[in-house]
Amino acid sequence: MRPSDAYVVGKREYLVRIKGWGFWVATFGLPLFMAAMMAVPALLMTRGHTAHRLALVDTTGELAGPLRERLASAEREGARVVDFDLRVLPPGPDAAAQRARLDRMALAGEIDAWIWLDEEDLGRGRFEYHSESVSSWLTQEVLQGVVSEVVAAWRLRRAGFDTEKIAELTRGVDLRTVKVSEGGSSAEGGFGGVVLAIFLFTILYAVLILYGTQVMQGVLEEKTSRIVEVMTSAVRPLELMLGKLVGICCVGLTQVAIWIATAVLLTAPGVFALRSILPAGLNVPSFTPGLVLHFLALFLIGFFLFATLYAMVGAATNNMQEAQHLASFAIVFLVAPMFFFMQVINDPDGRLAVVTSMIPFFMPLVMMLRIAVKTPPMWQLAVAYTLAIVTTCGLVWVCARVYRVGILMYGKRPTLAELWRWVRYA
């Protein structure tokens, strides 16, 4: 083992990638893409829609006014995702004829929907909503909520209660979350903590897949173009592999450092740009040095764990197609936490979270979630980190052996038994 050779290899891997445009596109593109994924649908839903034109026939004569008021006040608060353009029609003498007329208006596109409020229906606890499209569940749900509120108040009033008093007495209470930690309690949005956990989880997931795949492609490129033959006379396979892993790992670290630095700057106290675009009342969680250190450690473990798997796949296969097929087995471990990350966030000390964070292949992603939400007990951190590091070292050892044989083998893809023989050979 000559570290200087691994360094030369690593330096090339690093510089070639940093100088490529792909790196910078990913570095700036991915955060923009993530932000867009979160912001655009919300923007489209709040601003992009047209008001829902709703005709109302109120046979009680007492509901139209309060309903109009309620809708208007909700609009003023700006918290709604659906706007209504309410048109109140007086009940005609012939109900059936009026209903037929309303249907025609809906079909002609003059209105989007009409509702009919009469005492008999409301007494049975329902009202009718007629529209050409009845799949607008969000609109219907909002409407149902508003009508329910108004009808409830109307009923209470008719039963002789003081509605204002009732409104006062039945007002809900808000949950104010306070995160308790060693460093003292701090008021922090519960939702903010979740956002942070998901943010770190997603970044970790993305870079592990991104850089794992790059390692695989790098190994395969050297193998298929036969560069590896030239390399092996000057560098040992172990140095070549470690140089490649470390070089690409540094590319990942550079990228992550840019992201974290940006995030730290944006979320630092006193930065108003970000705060002003977030809904009021949402506290932005801050990056503590401990959190950043854990993130880096988990990135390193995750990278070496998965990149060695990917390197092994690259060395054992002959082309990208074969490699991707085989790599899907590695990706399963990365994707699996996607299916239970909400449970982990909700109950970071629950059995699911504890057990999965002890399994080395799940550890980096699951532990990231747990740490972001609530610092796990020291012993769990120690056990999880130890298990993962030991597994990683073992895997590097196995991979080095498969790699040594694999990079000079062309032709048929090896079977598992052959791979095992390679491990024993070398």
Next chain:
Amino acid sequence: MTSPTLELRDVRKTYGDVAAVRGVTFEVPAGTIFGLLGPNGAGKTTTIRMIMDIIAPDSGEVLVFGHRRTREDLRRIGYLPEERGLYRKMTVIDQLVYLGELRGLKRRESLPRIVDWLERVDLAAWGKRKIEELSKGMQQKVQLVGTVLHEPDLLVLDEPFTGLDPINQSLFRDLLLDYRRRGKTVVLSTHGMLLAEKLCDHICLISAGEVVLAGELRAIRRRLGGNAYRLRVANPQQLDLDRLAEVPGIERAVTEDSMVKLLLAPDVDGGRVLRELVGFLDVEEFRSEEPDLEEIFIKAVSGAAV
């Protein structure tokens, strides 16, 4: 006598049930061009990979520069594998600097050498171009430059001439001859007999993983040719076969076409015989009748007695 630059002692390698190399032994004297010859699948590449420590022999020894090969020795060797590639997206100069760095050359040491070499192989204008823009022949020249950049004492070239056009073949050949002139050693494998014949001082012929013939090329030819010479004289009437047979060293003389074939005793030098002959004949042509390498190759490989 100095120790051989490279020596293999009963080197063996088996893959599964297939014995790729079965006890190969040979020596490469310093300052020579050594040809490792053999048909496809004879075990040449496996042997070379063992020389380069890319694969470990099952048994046997590889001695380089007179001792068991160490890590540092590899930096004194330049290796051009049969299957060779370059990083397609790198420029010629970056690629060569990188190959130099892997052999311990700093950038500032290798840059002037790279410029020199690119000039020599006619690629001076291509230094800043990416490898993928180069033709295959050009890429091969870049590879050769990468192999010799660190001025190794021993060059190991696996099929260096495949894929080269005649102009580049002769360029490669001149470079190798120049290399030998500077006292360095070259080991090359090939199945191109004509080139080997022109280049090599020593050969080792392997077939099915075994050495069938090894030694100095001239000696081998003389031995296989039975130390025969062809003689042509200006006036055929002068020829008296009995008189010829009396010349010391000549065992037999027979006419063949318009010439005479002289069979000399095994250790007799042709030059000495010629000096005798010019004493009483007008010698127009006197040349050693040696079998060409192709014949030796075919004969040896097809199992004929050698």
